Amino acid sequence: MASRRIVxxxxxxxxPLGNDLDTVWSAMLAGKSAVRPIRSFDTTGLPTRFxxxxxxxxxxxxxxKSHRKSLRMMARPIQFAVAAAHxxxxxGQVDKSKLDPTRFGIEFGAGLIASELPELVDAAQVSxxxxxxxxxxxxxxxxxxxxxxPLWMLKYLPNMPACxxxxxxxxxxxxxxxxxxxxxxxxxxxxxxxxxxxxxxxxFLVGGCESKxxxxxxxxxxxxxxxxxxxxDPAKACRPFDVARDGMALxxxxxxxxxxxxxxxxxxxxxxxxxxxxxxSAFDRNLDGAGLARACETALNMAGIAAEDLDHVNAHGxxxxxxDAWEAQGLARVxxxxxxxxxxxxxxxxxxxxxxxxxxxxxxxxxxxxxxxGTLNHETTDPNCPIQVQPVAPxxxxxxxxxxxxxxxxxxxSAIVLKK
Amino acid sequence: MRRRVVITGMGAITPVGHSVKAMMDAQLAGTSGVGxxxxxxxxxxxxxxASQVKDFELARYVAGAxxxxxxxxxxxxxxxxxxxxxADAGLLDxxxxxxxxxxxxxxxxxxxxxxxxxxxxxxxxxxxDKREIDYPAFMAGALEVFHPGREAEQELHTTAAHLASHxxxxxxxxxxxxxxxxxxxxxxxxxxxxxxxxxxxxxxxxAHSMIHPFGVTGFNLLTALSTRxxxxxxxxxxxxLHRDGFVLGEGAGMLVLEDFDSARRRGATIYAEITxxxxxxxxxxxxxxxxxxxxxxxxxxxxxxxxxxSVEQIDYINAHGxxxxxxxQVETLAIKRVFGEQxxxxxxxxxxxxxxxxxxxxxxxxxxxxxxxxxxxWLPPTINYETPDPECDLDYVPNQARQHKVRxxxxxxxxxxxxxxxxxVSKV
Numbered sequence: 001m002a003s004r005r006i007v008x009x010x011x012x013x014x015x016p017l018g019n020d021l022d023t024v025w026s027a028m029l030a031g032k033s034a035v036r037p038i039r040s041f042d043t044t045g046l047p048t049r050f051x052x053x054x055x056x057x058x059x060x061x062x063x064x065k066s067h068r069k070s071l072r073m074m075a076r077p078i079q080f081a082v083a084a085a086h087x088x089x090x091x092g093q094v095d096k097s098k099l100d101p102t103r104f105g106i107e108f109g110a111g112l113i114a115s116e117l118p119e120l121v122d123a124a125q126v127s128x129x130x131x132x133x134x135x136x137x138x139x140x141x142x143x144x145x146x147x148x149x150p151l152w153m154l155k156y157l158p159n160m161p162a163c164x165x166x167x168x169x170x171x172x173x174x175x176x177x178x179x180x181x182x183x184x185x186x187x188x189x190x191x192x193x194x195x196x197x198x199x200x201x202x203x204f205l206v207g208g209c210e211s212k213x214x215x216x217x218x219x220x221x222x223x224x225x226x227x228x229x230x231x232x233d234p235a236k237a238c239r240p241f242d243v244a245r246d247g248m249a250l251x252x253x254x255x256x257x258x259x260x261x262x263x264x265x266x267x268x269x270x271x272x273x274x275x276x277x278x279x280x281s282a283f284d285r286n287l288d289g290a291g292l293a294r295a296c297e298t299a300l301n302m303a304g305i306a307a308e309d310l311d312h313v314n315a316h317g318x319x320x321x322x323x324d325a326w327e328a329q330g331l332a333r334v335x336x337x338x339x340x341x342x343x344x345x346x347x348x349x350x351x352x353x354x355x356x357x358x359x360x361x362x363x364x365x366x367x368x369x370x371x372x373x374g375t376l377n378h379e380t381t382d383p384n385c386p387i388q389v390q391p392v393a394p395x396x397x398x399x400x401x402x403x404x405x406x407x408x409x410x411x412x413x414s415a416i417v418l419k420k
Numbered sequence: 421m422r423r424r425v426v427i428t429g430m431g432a433i434t435p436v437g438h439s440v441k442a443m444m445d446a447q448l449a450g451t452s453g454v455g456x457x458x459x460x461x462x463x464x465x466x467x468x469x470a471s472q473v474k475d476f477e478l479a480r481y482v483a484g485a486x487x488x489x490x491x492x493x494x495x496x497x498x499x500x501x502x503x504x505x506x507a508d509a510g511l512l513d514x515x516x517x518x519x520x521x522x523x524x525x526x527x528x529x530x531x532x533x534x535x536x537x538x539x540x541x542x543x544x545x546x547x548x549d550k551r552e553i554d555y556p557a558f559m560a561g562a563l564e565v566f567h568p569g570r571e572a573e574q575e576l577h578t579t580a581a582h583l584a585s586h587x588x589x590x591x592x593x594x595x596x597x598x599x600x601x602x603x604x605x606x607x608x609x610x611x612x613x614x615x616x617x618x619x620x621x622x623x624x625x626x627a628h629s630m631i632h633p634f635g636v637t638g639f640n641l642l643t644a645l646s647t648r649x650x651x652x653x654x655x656x657x658x659x660x661l662h663r664d665g666f667v668l669g670e671g672a673g674m675l676v677l678e679d680f681d682s683a684r685r686r687g688a689t690i691y692a693e694i695t696x697x698x699x700x701x702x703x704x705x706x707x708x709x710x711x712x713x714x715x716x717x718x719x720x721x722x723x724x725x726x727x728x729x730s731v732e733q734i735d736y737i738n739a740h741g742x743x744x745x746x747x748x749q750v751e752t753l754a755i756k757r758v759f760g761e762q763x764x765x766x767x768x769x770x771x772x773x774x775x776x777x778x779x780x781x782x783x784x785x786x787x788x789x790x791x792x793x794x795x796x797x798w799l800p801p802t803i804n805y806e807t808p809d810p811e812c813d814l815d816y817v818p819n820q821a822r823q824h825k826v827r828x829x830x831x832x833x834x835x836x837x838x839x840x841x842x843x844x845v846s847k848v
Contacts, residue, residue: 041555042555042556043555043556043559044556045556045559045560046556046559046563070706073706101703102700102718105701106701110597111575111576112530112574112575112576117542117553117558118552118553120539120542121542121543121546121553123539124539124540124542124543124546125543125546127539127543128539128540128542128543128544129543132540133536133537133540133565134536134540135535135536135539135540135633137460137461137462137463137464137465137633138461138463138464139464140464140539140633140637141461141462141463141464141465141466142464145465145466145637145640145641148637148641149641150641150642150643151641151642151706151707152637152638152641153637153638153639153641153642154642154706154707154836154837157597157599157836157837158576158597159597159598159599159835159836159837159839160706160837162598162837163701163706163837163838163839164706166701166702166703166838167703167704167705167706167838169703170703171701171703172700172701172702172703172714172715172718173699173700173701174699174700174701175598175699175700175701175703175838175839176596176598176605176609176699176839177596177597177598178594178595178596179576179577179595179596179597180576180577180580180593180594180595181575181576181577183577184577187594191594191609194609194612194613194616194618195612197616198612198615198616200699215553215555215558215559215562216538216562218559219559219562219563219566220566220571222563223563223566223568223571223572224568224571224572225568280592281523281591281592281593281594281618282520282590282591282592282593283523283524283581283584283585283589283590283591283592283593285584285585285588285590291590294520294590298618408577408581410577410578410581410582410585411581411584411585412577412580412581412584412593413593
């Protein structure tokens with residue numbers, strides 16, 4: 001990597017296990033899962049009826065009074081993002097008045113945001129009452145359209161998390177929204193790191209947000225047939241690399257990191273939580289792990305370390321049958337069975353575009369606190385997963401480096417190497 | 421010294437032509453791509469017209485088009501434009517270069533939602549007595565009628581994954597969606613990835629189609645679209661006093677970006693060098709750009725500094741020029757603030773006057789237009805420019821293409837929500 005060193009100095013997280021890191025961390029060390037039957041709407045009849053939901057979230061708690069009106073323009077994941085950004089700035093003890101707004105950037109991972117169906121009811125009623133499965137577009141255009149609130153579309157655009165955060169905190173530097181599904185927020189972190197290295201900014205908020213726990217998204221996820229159907233025991237549903245895994249559990253939330261040049265962090269007297277020493281991205285064309293391995297090797301090379309120097313690999317670990325196998329095969333190419341592999345999704349499911357920064361935060365905490373939580377629900381390693389999976393019990397940390405990976409089911413892979 | 425990044429392949433599927441050459445010929449002839457919407461019945465929408473891609477059949481462009489059987493127009497346009505760009509660069513075959521050093525960075529949009537089934541299900545399962553939707557009924561119905569393959573193809577990462585998979589682009593893979601700035605931002609960051617040695621080649625660009633019921637609904641609600649339904653081809657009139665909004669377009673553009681040394685080594689045709697990149701945010705409002713063009717000014721300046729060029733060296737500006745009141749006025753102001761007196765001497769035109777607004781794909785197609793001006797020595801006009809706006813008093817190349825020598829050209833893209841991108845291309 002270029003001569004500038006890039007560090008993480010703050011973390012803000014809105015997760016199904018809690019909205020502050022201490023709560024999340026102790027829940028994980030206690031082996032607690034946030035996956036349970038969905039409560040926010042009636043899921044009767046669906047093949048999967050559980051997820052890791054965030055209870056009692058209220059965006060108003062995280063936004064200054066003068067800006068609360070803007071929450072109405074934000075769908076749920078955008079509110080998570082705004083809240084996590086606020087928490088990250090607090091955690092990083094950032095005095096915004098001392099930041100140069102033009103050197104303050106935002107990088108966010110985000111995905112499709114589902115429309116809230118009640119907002120479309122009036123328009124639907126006046127235009128979908130004739131032929132089954134058909135909308136009378138003339139009626140929609142003439143009468144329906146006007147029954148939807150004017151700013152409707154803005155509430156759901158994937159670049160809005162980054163836009164609202166830039167407005168709330170006067171971040172006039174580079175502003176990007178990476179929309180590469182479950183790899184999005186790790187790619188956003190890689191990009192922010194590269195921009196800091198080229199001296200295109202001094203200070204970034206980097207995050208990801210997602211919520212698919214709503215009727216429309218859940219139907220779509222059920223159609224994709226990648227969800228676990230273990231409705232009788234949701235807490236045990238997501239089982240990374242376990243022989244009895246049967247699919248993903250959905251989660252939701254947002255995690256935002258404060259990322260800056262070491263020079264900038266030192267100047268403002270910030271506490272350094274971890275250093276980003278390498279990153280990589282590659283495409284896994286045959287879904288056999290070769291591309292994932294290349295992404296990891298690129299990141300390790302940039303860090304200038306060998307696989308043996310890693311304390312652990314923080315895996316993507318969907319708990320999905322096909323993906324866990326090719327992920328493990330890819331990781332095995334890089335670390336063999338020498339390095340413990342940890343996966344977080346047993347605790348809070350797949351947080352989608354938020355999963356990268358959320359899960360990476362656990363390695364930051366682990367390296368600092370000297371202990372890593374175990375891989376929840378991992379009981380018997382699948383023979384198709386030729387890696388050393390860290391079991392359920394916590395494990396003392398022995399080395400200063402961690403490798404975090406993430407990918408999409410189509411093979412877009414990302415990797416980050418962290419140093420304590 | 422940083423690595424130089426050049427363009428060695430280009431492809432475009434647009435409302436005015438299905439190749440770079442056809443698109444540029446049409447622009448120089450002042451051809452509008454706008455007409456009544458035929459993708460769906462928009463006859464009673466506030467806006468009834470758009471700039472559609474015509475007679476497009478993916479199988480005419482790529483072998484194995486079945487891969488895109490469930491994909492939306494966005495991914496289909498992307499595939500055809502990528503095929504053209506890679507063929508143009510001589511890089512369709514695996515042998516010539518290390519494919520693991522060849523990545524993808526798209527600024528591309530979403531697929532098309534199943535509007536009819538979704539709205540029908542909402543209407544059927546709404547219980548007026550309880551004033552709520554019966555969600556189990558909605559979901560049971562949706563599970564029946566939604567098509568799993570088509571639903572999957574709506575996701576934002578699918579377009580880039582298909583390209584990487586089909587064309588064996590095994591390097592870094594990124595997708596961004598920053599509204600109207602997306603493909604320009606993708607190109608800018610892809611350039612930086614090559615500069616910093618993370619890849620030797622990148623397929624960069626974008627694809628989008630929002631000419632569907634939800635898209636037109638959303639933009640109509642924001643009153644962002646022109647409603648000049650009586651004269652669709654005269655609706656997109658950037659910088660004209662009587663402009664009343666943008667015209668929705670669709671399409672894709674792709675570039676092969678390559679390390680200069682790599683391009684030279686393999687004897688590739690070099691179309692241009694990307695010499696400048698600026699990226700900023702307005703941090704102002706979700707709905708409007710900053711009144712004084714704060715972010716846009718900083719962005720253009722950043723691109724100039726990055727290129728090492730002076731304001732006198734910029735020979736042409738392809739404007740964002742959407743034909744909305746605010747954009748055209750603020751963009752004019754920003755150009756004047758950056759270029760000073762020189763602003764009056766630089767010809768500026770808006771391709772959107774002819775192509776409409778390709779949203780995420782707009783930037784790349786407009787950058788390709790800039791590259792073409794380097795070689796053709798002709799500037800595309802801003803058509804429908806009839807009545808000067810006192811707030812917009814620069815040279816917008818009104819209505820007629822103009823012969824003009826171009827060595828360095830600037831392309832601006834400003835996204836809804838405040839992302840600003842400027843790119844500079846230079847003759848090599």
